[in-house]
Amino acid sequence: MTGALEAGPQVPPAERVIDVRDLRMRYGTKDVLTGVSFAARRGEVLALLGPNGAGKTTTIEILEGFRVRSSGEVNVLGADPAGAGEAWRARLGVVLQSWRDHGKWRVRELLGHLGMYYRRYSTEAKPRPWPVDDLLDVVGLTAAAEVRIHRLSGGQRRRLDVAIGIVGRPDVLFLDEPTVGFDPEARREFHDLVHRLTDVDDTTVLLTTHDLDEAEKLADRILVLSGGRIIADGSADELSRRVAGESEIRWTRDGQRFVHSAANPTPFVRELLLQHGDDVTELEVRRNSLEDTYMRLVHDFEGGRK
Amino acid sequence: MIETLRVGFARGLIEFRHTLTNAQDLWGYFFPSFGLLITLFFMGDATVPGTDFSLGASTLPSSLGMLVAFGGLITIAQYLIVDREDGTLLRAKATPHGMNGYLIGKVVSTGGMTLASLLIVLVPGIFLVDGIEFDAGGILTLLWLLPLAVVATVPIGASIGSFFDNPRSFGLIMLPLFGLVAISGIFYPIAAMPGWLQAIAQIFPIYWLGLGMRSAFLPGGFAAVELGDSWRHFETFGVLAVWAVAGLLLAPVLLRRMARRESGSAVAARRERALNSMVR
Known part of the structure; x- marks a missing residue:
């Protein structure tokens, strides 16, 4: 890669x-x-x-x-x-x-x-x-x-x-x-x-x-x-985008905060909304931050060398 | 070239002004001058051994020669070492024609300060000792001696400075130099020294600068106590010229080598070292 x-x-x-x-x-x-x-x-x-x-x-x-x-x-x-x-x-x-x-x-x-x-x-x-x-x-x-x-x-x-x-x-x-x-x-x-x-x-x-x-x-x-x-x-x-990574999905339901990681967030979010509809509030989907990307790149590279 | 000279000159004047308005620097420059004046004062009526020439009258011009030598050799070296450590030289390197501007500036500022420290000894000194005689011949001597002194010492001083990159190792330069002063007939006539010490002293510029200064400020009769019973202007010119040529050949090579090695990480490493030695 x-x-x-x-x-x-x-x-x-x-x-x-x-x-x-x-x-x-x-x-x-x-x-x-x-x-x-x-x-x-x-x-x-x-x-x-x-x-x-x-x-x-x-x-x-x-x-x-x-x-x-x-x-x-x-x-x-x-x-x-x-x-x-x-x-x-x-x-x-x-x-x-x-x-x-x-x-x-x-x-x-x-x-x-x-x-x-x-x-x-x-x-x-x-x-x-x-x-x-x-x-x-x-x-x-x-x-x-x-x-x-x-x-x-x-x-x-x-x-x-x-x-x-x-x-x-x-x-x-x-x-x-x-x-x-x-x-x-x-x-x-x-x-x-x-x-x-x-x-x-x-x-x-x-x-x-x-x-x-x-x-x-x-x-x-x-x-x-x-x-x-x-x-x-x-x-x-x-x-x-080039680094395969997991996205982070956060939401609130019934006053409770949830966090989930998924490689592909789209099907997960669709499922989530189908199940709970408007009960889901404060929904956030975050792709890899630059920090995640960077860590991943450096880590993969160093791992690959060993 | 003219532009670089102008910028370098401007730099020298700014630094000269900074030194004149800074108590600590002034003290550093003028402390030796005061020391010399006090020495002259205590010499009083003492005479050069075996003669009735005033020892003070002989020491005054000799010490002027020493101040010139120190100004050219030590001050420049010291500046190069300190400025290398703190990154001043790296800044100069990052600027177009900056190194040349820096060096010209240093010659101007240390030249100015050396001249000032000479005057501080000379003006009161004339009243302290008897027998100083400064005539047209003396002026003529100074006219060739002083420029030659600068060219004979500054490039050598710069070469010395380019060798060391740690201000705390500067004592290595000072000690032999003080030894050289002791045998160069500055405070005590060289004629009273053993022959081999005379020979060593006559290799280095300090003796010749002292001799040249004595010839400018003393009556002709004083030459009788010198080696060879003469002011030996021809030899003075010759030895200083050899040092000048050697310095001018050596300094550009060494300074270029020093400049080539400057980089941000080199300065960072020196900073690290300096901070560590402060903690200890």
Whole structure:
């Protein structure tokens, strides 16, 4: 079954902003990536899911040009990240998990300074950098513009990381676990921001996350990485349909709550309504959640390997 | 190139300003200067052994040479190590021409601070000791000596910094450097040292920077206590130039290697290590 999923949706070669074929990475004798292939088109949001140690960070670092792969073909914005120059770098946004760098700088000062590096790459279609005041507004840091960075809260700091990632108005944006440590409100705001980026600037986004809910909300397509390979590639909806699973049916009758699982809920519900008619209230049928799908995929894959 | 220089310069000025407005940084920079001033004060009327030249007058310019060497060797190395650990360098790498901008910025900011720490010793120092003579010849000497000092030390300092990735192992660099200062004729005339120590000292730039500074700030007669009874400008230029060439050949290779190894997971691993060592 995973064989059918592996192929994933076909992205025509001409539209590929990110194109990865048979990417392999080996550290010493340990194979971390054993043949990763996927592609992304302009303006698409891809979420890379997978258990710890599956190779998500390695993959994203190879695409960012921060790590040299063992073998395979990788193409980002028409160039191989391993040897691409500074003009290529200028079209890329990388959101890093910051810690305490530039602690003495003020928020506006740092964004203004980092923006300067992108001035020479400004084009008519895409003026660079992003004006600092607009950028502060977009990430919700206007009130903190003059604050020294070491005084920011964790959530503010992550928003600053995102702002730094997009200050050059990138064509491709990489985010490695962008919302770790966000409260629900900050997370919601961050999701709105990503939507705005893809809508307004047609930015292609590749993010890794552990948050399945986030992947479902943000991503046009989800890639599941496990054991060094992509074991599934598709929208959340497609993935859950492709994984055979049980649906959950819940209802209330005579003040009592019932739960039942069925591989095919339709005959069960018909039978239920035939028997009890209007006595059945609060009827819900839930197909596999993304979480169920994901667990199932990873579990099946790992089981299959043993 | 011009654009990178401009951005790097802007970066250096911002960092310079941050340092000037931060008490802890100022203390770090100026503490050695105050220490030197106090030393000069206590030297009082002491003379260079075997002569009637003022020891203070000789030590003042020597220590300026040492400050320049420290500024170029240690400060840059220290910044590279700390900035690597906290992810500043990774940010630079993620920015187009960011590494170059970063390095230019560092040279500007540490250059500015080194100059400031020189002035802090020099200006009061002139009133503390007798016998300083700074004339047109001295200015001329500084005009070639100071730029050469920067080129001879900063690339070497950067190379040292690229080797270490743990700020807590920095003592490994400091100890031999202090040893070198002790034998380089900064606080005590090198002529009084055993021959083999003189030979070692003359391999490294600290001795020559001290000598060059003495030649700029002392009357010609002082040259009599130096090795070879001369200021040896030609040799000073030669040794510093060799260090400059070596540094300029070595630094780009080492810095590129260091930059190539930077990645989010490398920074994350260092953060992990730092947090662990704080807990312990």
